[in-house]
Amino acid sequence: MKTKMTSLDVQDSLQERVLMWKDQFPKDQPGFCEPCHAYWKVDLAFALTKLGDATEWIRFFDAEVSMWAAEGDPGRFDNMLDAPITEPVVVLQRSGKHYVWDGNHRIGASFKRGLTSIPAIVGVPFNAGGHYLRALDDGQAKVEPFNASFAKLYMRRPEIDPAKIVDPFNRFFAEGCPEFNPAILVERNLVTGFLPATA
Structure with a gap:
């Protein structure tokens, strides 16, 4: 097989x-x-x-x-x-x-x-920037246009099961944790293939 x-x-x-x-x-x-x-x-x-x-x-x-x-x-x-x-x-x-x-x-x-x-x-x-491309290909990041020179790249946060976190404060933080980290700016020509065609 x-x-x-x-x-x-x-x-x-x-x-x-x-x-x-x-x-x-x-x-x-x-x-x-x-x-x-x-x-x-x-x-x-x-x-x-x-x-x-x-x-x-x-x-x-x-x-x-x-x-x-x-x-x-x-x-x-x-x-x-x-x-x-x-x-x-x-x-x-x-x-x-x-x-x-x-x-x-x-x-x-x-x-x-x-x-x-x-x-x-x-x-x-x-x-x-190769690690960003690997993350985009693996679905562990997303990218949006920013301007003519740069794009906004968001890395996905590691998956955390809040139920497995013992400390109540940390559990509260994990439950409200966004799916992606804050955006970082990367050179647009590096990620052109991942941007929407009209961007």
Whole structure:
């Protein structure tokens, strides 16, 4: 009998998948992160505009095509220009910036084809807001728009059974305790996928 994958199983699977690309950036650079220190999610339509200027990516791709043609392999990237790109690129997001771990050629080919999105596995380090995304995905938080730059995030309080609390004062507090903690402000671009479409 097949068992349903839990969110932890999904995280383990994604962390394992991106592990081989973690050394694309030196440890003292913002593009570095141990995979187990980030929250990972698959985005089948990751916006290419988040990855920089199309002209620069096309210039990179054309240079790579020329280099491989000179090496005797002129058709090395033809499949990226002809067939749908299904293999996700790997991107780390930190403080509104995106660092490509894997998939530079697929990104360049996508820009050259005039595409606007690409499948991606996107990681956000826990110390850069990844723990909020995990809580939102697990239903342990909710988010509302605040302004153009920020959103209000509410973390769900741990479930407490007031009947199990012996002290009367603490029981009274638990019974009147709201479901969510007070809001904190988080960068809107971090939680865009969780905001209402019209927000």
